[in-house]
Amino acid sequence: MSRENIKHASLEASSHGLRQRRLDGLEFKAAAFTNLTREHLDYHSSMEDYFASKASLFKRNLEPDGCAVICIDSDWGKQLHSITEKKKIRTITVGQGPSDLKLIQQRYMKTGQEILFEWQGRKYETHFPLIGEFQALNALTAAGLIIGSGTKPDEVFNVLEKLIPVPGRMENVAKKANGGIVFVDYSHTPDALELALKSLKHHFMGKIRVVFGAGGDRDKGKRMMMGTAAKSNADMVYVTDDNPRTENPAQIRKEILKGCPQALEIGDRSLAIMQAVHDLDTGEALLIAGKGHEQIQIIGTTEIPFSDSEQASIAARVSDGKNPG
DSSP: OTTTTOOOOOOOOOHHHHHTTTTTTOOEEEEEEOOOOSOOTTTSSSHHHHHHHHHHHHHHSEEEEEEEEEEOSSHHHHHHHHHHHHTTOEEEEEESSSOSEEEEEEEEETTEEEEEEEETTEEEEEEEOOOSHHHHHHHHHHHHHHHHTTOOHHHHHTTGGGOOOOTTSSEEEEEOTTSOEEEEEOOOSHHHHHHHHHHHHHHOSSOEEEEEOOOTTSOGGGHHHHHHHHHHHOSEEEEOOSOOBTSOHHHHHHHHHTTOTTSEEOOSHHHHHHHHHHHOOTTOEEEEESOTTOOEEEETTEEEEOOHHHHHHHHHHHHTTOOOO
């Protein structure tokens, strides 16, 4: 990295890595916290234990003059903010309520959104080419990281309109001839799935469809909750396999279906995507959730090449009567 003259790098500090102290010895110029929702409870004993792992990043790994960037819209964010205040850590708060970097308004369209936000009493307005209500707060949190690392705010805000989607995160991967649009997203927890589906409703007037499953050998308690989230926020639900790993895929689907008993169950993920894309009509949106950018599906202990994006593209072409390519 030094030879390539790379002066900045970013990484995700996972709760596993922090708990196992794999980041010890590293100091960060800035660190951010967006939110905490149910995840990794097959590893952590409770949400409080999960939070403690995340909070350790700010207690142990910031440089002496480092900056914490915290979204304080949630109780977890407020709790972390109280920790950084007590430790006198320089902090930039982000949120829709009173905060240093405040999101004031969003206006949604199929190609993105217009956002109005405020920094230190000055208002800014920009077109933001990403789908999803939550994307704006995520981007402002990222902006806070760069500001906290020493870049001038105006330089940071001027590039917001140039952002592009991260592969597999609310990524537009296919469009049918009738105007139906397919998105792929990594959402694999109840809260993330609910948020992704609610976000699509802001951008589309037609039905919202969703294809999803749940990973095997992971937190079983979230499966029915994911089914409930899908049933409550989508007009049509297709339950399929995710990465079943060494569990019985049919049993995983059965547990999900407890939360969405009227869903269409199609175990083969490629067939589920094909059916959902075929059903997609004018003005509608389909979310394929759970695997995002992943290029494999894990069945048993075997890794099989598989891409939700590629499958969606093929399905759209077939549905439109074209060569799948």
